[in-house]
Amino acid sequence: MTLLQRLRAQPNSAAEWFARVRSGRLEPRDDEAWDEWMGADARNAQSYENVELAWELAEELRDRPLIEGMLRDVELSSTQRRADSAQRRAGAAKDWAFGLPWRTGAAAAALVLICAAAVFVATRPNVDVYATEVGQQRTVTLADNSTIALNTATQVRVRYSRALRRIDIVNGEAVFTVAHDANRPFEVHALRGTTTAVGTEFDVQISGETTAVSVLEGTVTVRPTEGRQDGGATQISAGQAVEYKDGAASAIRAADAGKVRGWLAQRIVFSNVALAAALTDYNRYIKTPIVLGDPNLGAKHINGVFRMGDERAFLDALEQGLHLTATATPTGTVLQPR
Amino acid sequence: MVETPSTEQHDDESAQAQSQRDYVAQLFSRHRESLHRYLARLVRFDDAAELVQETYYRLLRHGGTVRLEAMARAFLFHTATNLARDHRRRRLTHRADQHMPLDTQEIGQDHLGPDEQLAGEQTLSVIESAIAALPSDTRTVFLLHRFRDLSYPQIAEMMNLSTRTVARKMAEALERLGTVVKAAI
Numbered sequence: 001m002t003l004l005q006r007l008r009a010q011p012n013s014a015a016e017w018f019a020r021v022r023s024g025r026l027e028p029r030d031d032e033a034w035d036e037w038m039g040a041d042a043r044n045a046q047s048y049e050n051v052e053l054a055w056e057l058a059e060e061l062r063d064r065p066l067i068e069g070m071l072r073d074v075e076l077s078s079t080q081r082r083a084d085s086a087q088r089r090a091g092a093a094k095d096w097a098f099g100l101p102w103r104t105g106a107a108a109a110a111l112v113l114i115c116a117a118a119v120f121v122a123t124r125p126n127v128d129v130y131a132t133e134v135g136q137q138r139t140v141t142l143a144d145n146s147t148i149a150l151n152t153a154t155q156v157r158v159r160y161s162r163a164l165r166r167i168d169i170v171n172g173e174a175v176f177t178v179a180h181d182a183n184r185p186f187e188v189h190a191l192r193g194t195t196t197a198v199g200t201e202f203d204v205q206i207s208g209e210t211t212a213v214s215v216l217e218g219t220v221t222v223r224p225t226e227g228r229q230d231g232g233a234t235q236i237s238a239g240q241a242v243e244y245k246d247g248a249a250s251a252i253r254a255a256d257a258g259k260v261r262g263w264l265a266q267r268i269v270f271s272n273v274a275l276a277a278a279l280t281d282y283n284r285y286i287k288t289p290i291v292l293g294d295p296n297l298g299a300k301h302i303n304g305v306f307r308m309g310d311e312r313a314f315l316d317a318l319e320q321g322l323h324l325t326a327t328a329t330p331t332g333t334v335l336q337p338r
Numbered sequence: 339m340v341e342t343p344s345t346e347q348h349d350d351e352s353a354q355a356q357s358q359r360d361y362v363a364q365l366f367s368r369h370r371e372s373l374h375r376y377l378a379r380l381v382r383f384d385d386a387a388e389l390v391q392e393t394y395y396r397l398l399r400h401g402g403t404v405r406l407e408a409m410a411r412a413f414l415f416h417t418a419t420n421l422a423r424d425h426r427r428r429r430l431t432h433r434a435d436q437h438m439p440l441d442t443q444e445i446g447q448d449h450l451g452p453d454e455q456l457a458g459e460q461t462l463s464v465i466e467s468a469i470a471a472l473p474s475d476t477r478t479v480f481l482l483h484r485f486r487d488l489s490y491p492q493i494a495e496m497m498n499l500s501t502r503t504v505a506r507k508m509a510e511a512l513e514r515l516g517t518v519v520k521a522a523i
Binding site for chain 1: 372375376379380406407408409412415416419455456457461462465466469470471472473474475477478481482483484485486489490501505506508509510512513515516517518519520523
């Protein structure tokens with residue numbers, strides 16, 4: 001096929017045709033070819049309907065948190081790219097963002113904020129930053145089809161190069177489902193320690209000074225110190241977990257896979273957990289914390305599966321199960337013995 | 339001599355209206371079957387026929403025509419989709435009027451109730467997941483075109499790709515979503 005023929009090549013599937021029609025550059029000649037294609041086979045019109053339906057139904061998703069989150073990421077990373085090249089060109093650039101037909105003035109205003117944040121968060125090129133707020137969750141798919149599920153109040157940075165897939169967890173918790181690529185290790189950096197995988201699924205959680213790594217599938221190598229030396233490296237497999245703090249790793253323990261699978265399904269799971277620890281965990285998901293009015297209550301143990309975002313149900317369970325009363329105050333919900 | 343120009347204008351208008359009617363009629367004769375099948379996936383089969391008719395009248399009243407068939411069809415299906423959405427909302431209101439119990443917990447959540455949307459929650463979340471699972475660049479192209487109304491050249495400039503590549507990635511995204519929708523609804 002010559003270059004000219006390739007340039008003239010007509011779309012060959014419903015999706016290709018639909019994309020061509022939406023290009024805004026449809027020529028009468030293309031339109032005739034479209035008509036011919038639609039009539040050529042009854043199945044063509046039917047698959048075209050599927051694409052039309054997908055396109056129209058997508059409109060219903062516009063205001064959903066997941067879509068809004070993905071759009072924010074897109075705008076964040078492209079603003080970043082722009083900021084980077086603008087920096088290189090030492091301020092010679094006019095900001096593209098304001099030349100585009102953004103939906104509303106509010107969007108433009110939000111973009112200014114994002115712009116400022118992006119420059120603040122990361123000024124290196126090709127770094128994508130993904131974040132969730134308190135109570136929010138989000139799953140992102142990376143260029144190699146690996147995914148990151150971000151739990152509440154989490155921030156990660158993603159930097160892919162030819163030799164390495166590097167993720168930095170700045171704070172919070174995330175589950176990584178890693179696409180297999182033997183030539184490009186997948187490294188998760190958290191609090192100066194590194195977890196390395198090739199193709200697997202695992203959870204990394206930062207709480208305070210401690211990082212916990214739990215493996216759901218496959219095997220990972222955890223190094224509690226910076227650098228690549230193998231000293232202190234621990235290998236853990238599916239169902240196992242390890243914690244590290246200040247350059248030292250704990251003994252291997254059983255992973256609480258139910259808890260991880262739970263949060264991936266918007267459930268907070270406690271199996272025989274001391275109330276004090278359970279509240280620390282639960283408070284990650286809410287803006288106003290639940291606190292103990294009496295420290296002795298912290299030793300009571302609880303069990304249960306709680307839906308994220310339904311704090312009332314959680315408090316009801318505590319009130320009834322542990323005979324407590326919950327009182328809302330401006331600084332937090334206080335639990336007292338009844 | 340005042341009446342002559344006004345009569346001429348009137349003739350012009352009616353000629354225009356006639357040509358518009360012919361155009362819409364022709365458009366419908368070619369796409370009616372497809373449109374009916376499409377609408378029947380969004381509303382009950384009986385209601386779909388009614389909505390085809392409603393779309394027809396809506397287009398007659400609309401005036402302006404697009405001379406490219408493919409663009410005209412896009413407008414036709416878009417109009418029909420909006421009517422289907424209104425139809426589902428009306429049905430919901432109707433149901434509420436009859437004091438049918440609604441699952442308030444469902445309605446009270448972040449999103450609209452199931453009947454206020456064009457399709458069931460399950461279908462929509464399948465599409466949502468499919469978007470999330472698209473390869474990164476393909477997803478970006480789709481999101482910017484679909485939800486930010488950016489043109490291919492604008493996206494191309496923003497992502498440092500050729501317009502041709504943007505079109506290809508749009509096609510990839512649509513291929514995937516079309517497949518998902520085919521299985522779901």
